[in-house]
Amino acid sequence: MFALTLAFAALAQPALAGVGQPSPWQMGLQVPVTEVAHYIGQFHNGLLWLISGIVLFVLALLVYVMVRFNEKANPTPSKTTHNTMIEVIWTVVPVLILIVIAVPSFRLLKLQLVPPQADLVIKATGHAWYWSYEYPGNEGEAFSFDANMVPDDQLQPGQPRLLATDNEVVVPVNKNILVQVTAADVIHSFAVPSFGIKIDAVPGRLNETWFRAEREGVYYGQCSELCGQNHAFMPIAIRVVSEEEYSAWLAEARQKFAATGRPVTVASRVPAAE
Structure with a gap:
């Protein structure tokens, strides 16, 4: 039975x-x-x-x-x-x-x-207890931001409890997104079930995973490694949009998140042997 x-x-x-x-x-x-x-x-x-x-x-x-x-x-x-x-x-x-x-x-x-050639590289860093994200770019174009869980009393209509974040990761649909994952303090784990990705964020080590979303929408995940007192309160929110919407968001994000004037550093990949 x-x-x-x-x-x-x-x-x-x-x-x-x-x-x-x-x-x-x-x-x-x-x-x-x-x-x-x-x-x-x-x-x-x-x-x-x-x-x-x-x-x-x-x-x-x-x-x-x-x-x-x-x-x-x-x-x-x-x-x-x-x-x-x-x-x-x-x-x-x-x-x-x-x-x-x-x-x-x-x-x-x-x-x-074995990720394919990436169209966009994003670096995700786990902290106790929130995520920060870095988008690479040329001088003055790179930017980064923190993403914290939205408290229950500040949730907007359509935002799920314990999963919504104040700043969402935004990526274009039907593009190969390489996510480089690390941590600043203890071991975390970057996981988004609808994308089929889950990889540990280890201090001092850079891991990577990838996805290519086939449809637009907002997809949620959470830290999946028991990382401390507020482990249950560090969600992941990724919004998949059209290329036009992504370009508009990118221009706005460069202003909103106050670029530091130096490029965000992400690791370069050596193509895997066939």
Whole structure:
């Protein structure tokens, strides 16, 4: 029954899961809007059917053994201690199952960890307990800003509690966005479920992740590493807009966030070997 419930949850996912944020009574992953998130959803649902089949098969074997080999039905038990064929089967079959699982899992890892050529690079730094973001640019064009959670008494209509921020990250739709992630104090974790991204922000180390959002909207995430007292109050809000809207926001943001006059430094990437 539990396995069937899980399988139903996978089928019901599109109707019950939220876009960009969790939904009441959600039973599946958030609706994916990137290639990586789509692949994660497919991999998750495929594994769900596989493990459901294994659970039902093992349950059937247990029921058969209880009925066929109980004391009443089988008063004189066999003295057999080994069966070579059965031992080969229960060794080889799990190995084959793991190989079947490994192939798509390695493909997913490559998709996640080998970013394509970036159209935009953003640096995200985790602090206790908020995020700051840096947009690179030429002299006088670079800027950075902090993003703090909006308190309950200041929420505007449409802003979700514990997820909305006073300043949102804004990116263009259908563009490769490379996010370089680090931390200023303790270990944090940058995660946005609808994008299928989650990567640790480690002090003194620069990690990276990427996404290419297929549809406009606001997508929320949170720090996913237990980082201290206010761990639950450092959300991530990313607004995906058209290229025209992004250009207008960029011009406004350069004025709003008072560029320091020096370029924001982001790490350059060495193309991964094919």
